[in-house]
Amino acid sequence: MSGLVRDLEGLLEARRVFAQQEDLLAYTNDATHRRVFPEAVVQPLTTSEVGKVLEYANRKRIPVVPRGAGTGLSGGATPVPGSLVLDMKRMRQILEVDQRNLTATLECGVVTQEFHKAVERLGLFYPPDPQSMSVCTIGGNVATRAGGPRGVKYGTTKDYVLGIEAVLPDGEVIHYGGKSVKMSSGYDLARLFTGSEGTLGVITKVTMKLLTLPPYRQSMVAVFGELDAAAETVSAIIAAGAVPSGLELLTKSSIETLEAFIPLGLPKDAEAFLLIELDGHEGKVHEDAGRIIAICEAHGVRETKIAQSAAEAERMWFARRALFPATARLAPNVLIEDATVNRTEVPTMVREIKAIAERLQITIGVSGHVGDGNLHPGILTDKSNPELMQRAEAAMGEIAKKALELGGTLSGEHGIGTLKAPYLEWEFGREGVQLMRRIKAAFDPNGIMNPGKIGAEWGGANV
Amino acid sequence: MSGLVRDLEGLLEARRVFAQQEDLLAYTNDATHRRVFPEAVVQPLTTSEVGKVLEYANRKRIPVVPRGAGTGLSGGATPVPGSLVLDMKRMRQILEVDQRNLTATLECGVVTQEFHKAVERLGLFYPPDPQSMSVCTIGGNVATRAGGPRGVKYGTTKDYVLGIEAVLPDGEVIHYGGKSVKMSSGYDLARLFTGSEGTLGVITKVTMKLLTLPPYRQSMVAVFGELDAAAETVSAIIAAGAVPSGLELLTKSSIETLEAFIPLGLPKDAEAFLLIELDGHEGKVHEDAGRIIAICEAHGVRETKIAQSAAEAERMWFARRALFPATARLAPNVLIEDATVNRTEVPTMVREIKAIAERLQITIGVSGHVGDGNLHPGILTDKSNPELMQRAEAAMGEIAKKALELGGTLSGEHGIGTLKAPYLEWEFGREGVQLMRRIKAAFDPNGIMNPGKIGAEWGGANV
Numbered sequence: 059m060s061g062l063v064r065d066l067e068g069l070l071e072a073r074r075v076f077a078q079q080e081d082l083l084a085y086t087n088d089a090t091h092r093r094v095f096p097e098a099v100v101q102p103l104t105t106s107e108v109g110k111v112l113e114y115a116n117r118k119r120i121p122v123v124p125r126g127a128g129t130g131l132s133g134g135a136t137p138v139p140g141s142l143v144l145d146m147k148r149m150r151q152i153l154e155v156d157q158r159n160l161t162a163t164l165e166c167g168v169v170t171q172e173f174h175k176a177v178e179r180l181g182l183f184y185p186p187d188p189q190s191m192s193v194c195t196i197g198g199n200v201a202t203r204a205g206g207p208r209g210v211k212y213g214t215t216k217d218y219v220l221g222i223e224a225v226l227p228d229g230e231v232i233h234y235g236g237k238s239v240k241m242s243s244g245y246d247l248a249r250l251f252t253g254s255e256g257t258l259g260v261i262t263k264v265t266m267k268l269l270t271l272p273p274y275r276q277s278m279v280a281v282f283g284e285l286d287a288a289a290e291t292v293s294a295i296i297a298a299g300a301v302p303s304g305l306e307l308l309t310k311s312s313i314e315t316l317e318a319f320i321p322l323g324l325p326k327d328a329e330a331f332l333l334i335e336l337d338g339h340e341g342k343v344h345e346d347a348g349r350i351i352a353i354c355e356a357h358g359v360r361e362t363k364i365a366q367s368a369a370e371a372e373r374m375w376f377a378r379r380a381l382f383p384a385t386a387r388l389a390p391n392v393l394i395e396d397a398t399v400n401r402t403e404v405p406t407m408v409r410e411i412k413a414i415a416e417r418l419q420i421t422i423g424v425s426g427h428v429g430d431g432n433l434h435p436g437i438l439t440d441k442s443n444p445e446l447m448q449r450a451e452a453a454m455g456e457i458a459k460k461a462l463e464l465g466g467t468l469s470g471e472h473g474i475g476t477l478k479a480p481y482l483e484w485e486f487g488r489e490g491v492q493l494m495r496r497i498k499a500a501f502d503p504n505g506i507m508n509p510g511k512i513g514a515e516w517g518g519a520n521v
Numbered sequence: 522m523s524g525l526v527r528d529l530e531g532l533l534e535a536r537r538v539f540a541q542q543e544d545l546l547a548y549t550n551d552a553t554h555r556r557v558f559p560e561a562v563v564q565p566l567t568t569s570e571v572g573k574v575l576e577y578a579n580r581k582r583i584p585v586v587p588r589g590a591g592t593g594l595s596g597g598a599t600p601v602p603g604s605l606v607l608d609m610k611r612m613r614q615i616l617e618v619d620q621r622n623l624t625a626t627l628e629c630g631v632v633t634q635e636f637h638k639a640v641e642r643l644g645l646f647y648p649p650d651p652q653s654m655s656v657c658t659i660g661g662n663v664a665t666r667a668g669g670p671r672g673v674k675y676g677t678t679k680d681y682v683l684g685i686e687a688v689l690p691d692g693e694v695i696h697y698g699g700k701s702v703k704m705s706s707g708y709d710l711a712r713l714f715t716g717s718e719g720t721l722g723v724i725t726k727v728t729m730k731l732l733t734l735p736p737y738r739q740s741m742v743a744v745f746g747e748l749d750a751a752a753e754t755v756s757a758i759i760a761a762g763a764v765p766s767g768l769e770l771l772t773k774s775s776i777e778t779l780e781a782f783i784p785l786g787l788p789k790d791a792e793a794f795l796l797i798e799l800d801g802h803e804g805k806v807h808e809d810a811g812r813i814i815a816i817c818e819a820h821g822v823r824e825t826k827i828a829q830s831a832a833e834a835e836r837m838w839f840a841r842r843a844l845f846p847a848t849a850r851l852a853p854n855v856l857i858e859d860a861t862v863n864r865t866e867v868p869t870m871v872r873e874i875k876a877i878a879e880r881l882q883i884t885i886g887v888s889g890h891v892g893d894g895n896l897h898p899g900i901l902t903d904k905s906n907p908e909l910m911q912r913a914e915a916a917m918g919e920i921a922k923k924a925l926e927l928g929g930t931l932s933g934e935h936g937i938g939t940l941k942a943p944y945l946e947w948e949f950g951r952e953g954v955q956l957m958r959r960i961k962a963a964f965d966p967n968g969i970m971n972p973g974k975i976g977a978e979w980g981g982a983n984v
Contacts, residue, residue, distance in 0.1 A: 158756040159863045181762075203705035214703055217680070230952040237863045240677055240895050240933035242666035242716050243941075243948055244975060245957050249712040253705050270762030293621040299644075299733030341804035400622045400700045432703045470703035478706075485706055489693040493963065494708050500959035512707060 062120070062142070066100055069110045074101040074148070085143045088130040089190075090477060091391045091441045096123065096137035101148045105223060105231055105262040108144065112260065113229030115142055121509050122227075124256040126167065126198025129190035131394045132475025134202060134255045138509050144260060146197050152176050153263070161220060161237040163265045166197025183269040185212035185303075188471070189382060197261050203253040205471030207304040207335075207378070210296075210429030212269075214471055215252070221265035222248040224258075227502045237265060250497075255473050256508035258501040272303070272337035276347055277371035278364045280332040280354045281325055285309065288330035289405040291357040292428050295334075296401065298353060300346035304335035305429030306378050309408065312385075312425040319384035322377050328360065332428070333378055335371070378425075382436075385423050389438035393450055393477070397461030398470030401431040410460045411435050418449045418456075432470035459484060474512045482513050525583070525605075529563055532573045537564040537611070548606045551593035552653075553940060554854045554904045559586065559600035564611045568686060568694055568725040571607065575723065575969075576692030578605055584972050585690075587719040589630065589661025592653035594857045595938025597665060597718045601972050607723060609660050615639050616726070624683060624700040626728045629660025646732040648675035648766075651934070652845060660724050666716040668934030670767040670798075670841070673759075673892030675732075677934055678715070684728035685711040687721075690965045700728060713960075718936050719971035721964040735766070735800035739810055740834035743795040743817045744788055744824045748772065751793035752868040754820040755891050758797075759864065761816060763809035767798035768892025769841050772871065775848075775888040782847035785840050791823065795891070796841055798834070841888075845899075848886050852901035856913050856940070860924030861933030864894040873923045874898050881912045881919075895933035922947060937975045945976050 066075045076082060076099040086093035097120070102108045115122045121141040128135050137143055149165040155177055156162065162177060162184070170191040177184050187206035188194055194204070200222070205214035221235030224247075234247035251261055282288040292305060308316070308331040313324045324331060334350065336343045351362050365371035386392055399407050408424050411433075415422040426433035435457055439450035458468050458481045468478050468485050483491050491513055498513070499505075529538045539545060539562040549556035560583070565571045578585045584604040591598050600606055612628035618640055619625065625640060625647070633654040640647050650669035651657055657667070659678075663685075668677035684698030687710075697710035714724055745751040755768060771779070771794040776787045787794060797813065799806045814825050828834035849855055862870050871887050874896075878885040889896035898920055902913035921931050921944045931941050931948050946954050954976055961976070962968075 156863075156865075157760050158865045160759060161863075203703075205703050205705075209703050214705075216705075216709075226952070226956070232949070232953045232956060234949070234953070236928050236930065238861045238894055238930055238933065240666075240668050240672050240861050240890075240893050241930045242668075242677075242679075242859075242934050242936045243931045244716075244937065244945060244953070245960050246679075246712050246716055247953070247956070249709050250960075253707075253709055270760070270764075273762075296623060297620050297733070299736075301733075339802055339805040339808070342802040345802070396705075398701045398703050400619075400624075402619075402621045427703075430703050431701055465699050467699065467701055467704045468706040470701065471705050473705045474707065482707060486695070486697070489689070490695045490697070490707070490710070493689070493695060493710070496963035497708055497713075497960060500956065500963045 062098055065114060066098060066111070069114060070100060070102060070107045085125065085137065085145070088128045088133060088135040090131060090133040090136065092133060092136055094137045094139060096141045096143045099143040099145055101145045103148050105225060108225045108260050108262055109229040109231060111144065112225055112227050116227045116229070116504055116506055119504055119506060122506050123508050124260045126195035127190070127193045129194045130198065130202060130475060131396065131472045132469070132477045134473050134475035134511050136476060147195060149262060155180060155182065156237065157182065159237045160268045161265055162268055163263060164196055165263055166195060166261050168196045170194050170196055170199055177268055178271055181271050183271040184218065184266060185269065186215045186218060189379065196264060200252050200261055200264055201255050202473035203471060205427070205432065207306055207427055209427055209432065209471065210305045211301045211303045216249070218266045219248050219252050219264055220267050222251050222261060223263035224251050224261050226259045227504065227506050235265065239267060253473065255475065255511045257498055257511050258507060274340040274343050275335060275337045275371070276343050276364065277335045277374050278347060278350070278362060279374055280334065280359050281328045281361045282330040282332070283328060283360050285330045285408055286405045287357045288332055289428070291332065291354055291359070292404070293402050294353045294357065295350055296429065298349055300349050302334045302429060303337040304333065306333040307425055307428035308333065308378070308381070309424045311423045312381055315384045315388060315423055316377055316381055319387065320380055324377065333374055381425055385436040390440040390442065393437040393439060393454055395435040395437065395454060395457050396432070396469045396472040397458050397466055398432040399461050399464045399466035401429060403464045403466065404428055404431055404433065407433060407461065407464060411457055414453055414456045418453050420449050420453050422453060430470070431466065455481060476510055479510065479512060525561055528577060529561060529574070532577060533563060533565060533570045548588065548600065548608070551591045551596060551598040553594060553596045553599065555596060555599055557600045557602060559604045559606045562606040562608055564608045566611050568688060571688045571723050571725055572692040572694060574607065575688055575690055579690045579692070579967055579969055582967055582969060585969050586971050587723045589658035590653070590656045592657045593661065593665060593938060594859065594935045595932070595940045597936050597938035597974050599939060610658060612725065618643060618645065619700065620645065622700045623731045624728055625731055626726065627659060628726055629658060629724050631659045633657050633659055633662055640731055641734055644734050646734040647681065647729060648732065649678045649681060652842065659727060663715050663724055663727055664718050665936035666934060668890070668895065670769055670890055672890055672895065672934065673768045674764045674766045679712070681729045682711050682715050682727055683730050685714050685724060686726035687714050687724050689722045690967065690969050698728065702730060716936065718938065718974045720961055720974050721970060737803040737806050738798060738800045739806050740798045740828040740837050741810060741813070742826050742837055743797065743822050744791045745793040745795070746791060746823050748793045748871055749868045750820045751795055752891070754795065754817055754822070755867070756865050757816045757820065758813055759892065761812055763812050765797045765892060766800040767796065769796040770888055770891035771796065771841070771844070772887045774886045775844055778847045778851060778886055779840055779844055782850065783843055787840065796837055844888055848899040853903040853905065856900040856902060856917055858898040858900065858917060858920050859895070859932045859935040860921050860929055861895040862924050862927045862929035864892065866927040866929065867891055867894055867896065870896060870924065870927060874920055877916055877919045881916050883912050883916050885916060893933070894929065918944060939973055942973065942975060
């Protein structure tokens with residue numbers, strides 16, 4: 059037994075410390091392809107245990123990689139050699155749902171969909187809906203500012219974090235915020251931890267804002283012969299104040315992929331397919347549906363169809379959810395891009411992605427949360443083919459660069475992780491990245507927290 | 522002419538550099554009472570001029586105090602001796618209102634109400650409505666996370682900042698964010714500047730999220746014989762999903778103050794008076810108004826009244842807006858508290874404030890944004906009476922302490938400034954404040970930016 063394992067077993071129960079290769083295998087990557095074995099994994103049950111482990115690791119200068127469900131798409135939870143993975147899934151209590159203040163306080167390891175169910179049973183609503191919500195955790199969602207289709211109307215995880223408990227690398231516990239939606243006291247540490255991808259400390263508890271469950275929902279599809287017309291329609295819908303709770307785009311290539319996987323009868327000759335959900339007050343939903351159809355018609359829609367039942371709406375959304383598995387079967391590996399632009403730049407971005415695919419001789423499927431400009435190009439690749447991988451990574455870089463040229467951002471809802479860390483300076487400039495490094499050092503002077511994520515080479519305090 | 526003035530005149534036009542006592546007088550305080558003369562004032566017109574001035578001040582170790590309209594209620598814009606005030610009101614261009622992406626990009630010195638008018642002309646809506654909105658600036662609003670009555674439904678300034686341009690003390694310009702509502706790239710520098718009260722650098726431009734203008738509005742009042750019943754009603758209204766766009770409380774003492782100022786015929790024997798505004802879809806507003814009346818009746822309301830016209834609604838809201846001037850005439854100085862608790866703790870907080878007032882033999886009027894638990898006790902005092910001032914400040918401290926005991930925060934929407942800086946450790950503990958000091962040093966290693974604000978004694982990098 060190594061000294062590390064012995065030390066860890068002195069800090070928390072031996073059965074929650076793992077160091078055998080077969081146990082570590084499940085922790086070697088997130089949903090990205092690169093695998094690195096950590097030195098050990100621990101499963102803390104309490105904030106106090108997290109504190110003890112961090113204090114120890116900080117003293118010994120052992121890199122620490124916090125992990126939720128490992129569903130990330132940017133390499134944010136992939137270990138580094140010699141690291142200690144903190145598996146946070148065992149801290150999974152919903153501590154309180156406060157119906158009168160519309161808040162919930164929960165541990166970081168609560169599964170997002172379990173949280174949805176718990177609040178919906180009380181007539182409450184937590185909107186963020188990452189595609190992996192049946193397994194991913196709230197702590198991971200906060201650490202990556204996870205989003206989902208509902209982002210267009212309801213924003214992403216970041217817009218729901220009211221308070222946070224986190225453990226700093228020295229083992230000290232800090233708290234910021236609480237149940238108040240209004241707060242102007244000190245630097246917003248809750249927001250700084252939100253999207254920090256485990257590089258500043260470990261998020262152990264959060265207090266989230268809740269809404270009341272919308273009483274009514276309606277789904278519809280609109281089929282367009284041309285992508286530009288679909289994109290113009292999207293802007294016109296939002297500008298008209300008829301903001302849908304979901305506004306997804308499937309392009310021709312995604313429709314072909316889907317139909318090859320499950321024949322749903324989608325029109326294969328259409329360039330673009332908008333999938334729209336409205337929610338809220340029934341009268342307003344009906345009015346907005348009427349306005350949206352009128353806007354679609356003014357933009358030359360080929361066909362619109364309102365779901366006549368919950369089952370029909372479910373079939374419409376099934377197509378969207380099936381796209382990731384449908385794409386995944388086309389190639390051994392898929393790199394999912396997440397660069398985000400203004401919604402008005404979506405047609406340009408789609409054309410640029412097609413041009414990049416042609417130039418690099420690579421297949422890229424395009425779909426995404428078009429209502430908020432958050433496309434998810436799927437780059438088909440194979441990690442056993444280094445030359446193809448190189449072209450796939452080049453495509454990622456070119457897509458990222460193009461999104462920034464169009465005034466967008468490297469990531470809408472997945473985070474930077476390791477995959478996009480090399481591009482960080484493109485977005486923030488040298489000065490911006492240096493500033494982020496100094497902020498990192500203010501939290502983590504020894505650079506033990508999730509090294510290499512966000513800013514690839516950031517390390518200790520000497521930055 | 523001092524060396525400082527000569528140097529500044531080398532950096533920007535001489536007519537935008539002030540150092541005469543009569544010119545400096547207007548810059549000696551914000552809306553709080555303590556006056557300190559700065560050494561000089563400059564009025565930059567561009568980000569580049571801000572950069573030159575900061576680079577110079579940083580090199581010379583001259584304290585810099587950024588200032589919007591000086592309407593702050595926490596001392597955040599009060600100079601320190603020897604300081605240079607940056608009057609940002611001349612940077613007042615609305616650079617773009619993007620109707621298709623629902624965003625606006627503007628310079629920091631734009632007056633909030635002018636911004637409201639500019640977007641409302643286009644059918645768009647920027648909700649934050651600080652009481653000083655006819656003069657205060659967007660930059661100041663961002664720097665203090667300013668709120669207003671609409672906070673209960675729409676959140677505060679912090680919830681609208683999508684992107685920021687800011688100048689660091691070394692003169693370098695950084696950018697974070699843009700027009701995307703989704704972003705998960707790097708540490709959220711835009712949010713860190715939001716509420717930083719000029720202590721990290723100078724905010725020069727912002728990109729704000731816009732909504733579409735609600736098509737319909739309705740105001741109503743509800744009169745309660747007992748405060749607890751009014752507070753219970755507030756929680757029940759929110760929990761029912763009928764979230765008003767304004768939900769204000771006037772207590773017995775505020776009603777007496779108002780009636781002595783302008784007789785509005787408010788019932789002087791009522792303990793609590795709720796002022797409610799609903800906005801949105803007309804059908805939903807009518808339904809919600811009906812539900813709210815039913816909730817009020819279930820909680821023993823004495824009387825409810827729906828405004829029958831825009832003019833009648835305006836009269837109802839006039840009473841709320843008149844409260845600050847009405848209170849101000851009761852004493853030479855008024856300290857406005859801003860401690861915020863969960864809305865369910867409002868009755869306890871009001872009782873505690875009354876008890877503090879009795880114990881310290883001081884007059885405190887209580888009213889505020891009860892829908893979000895953000896009370897604004899007005900402590901009557903007189904700065905020419907040191908003994909009374911001491912009791913007033915003691916009352917402030919006790920109110921702050923009580924709000925924290927009840928799980929609240931030191932400030933909902935005014936910021937910490939100098940008035941609440943001594944209490945910072947009560948909210949965040951020693952570890953939290955030390956962390957904030959290290960963050961401050963990451964931005965401002967020489968401690969030139971707005972010294973003494975937020976964390977009273979923070980200075981240079983040696984923290």
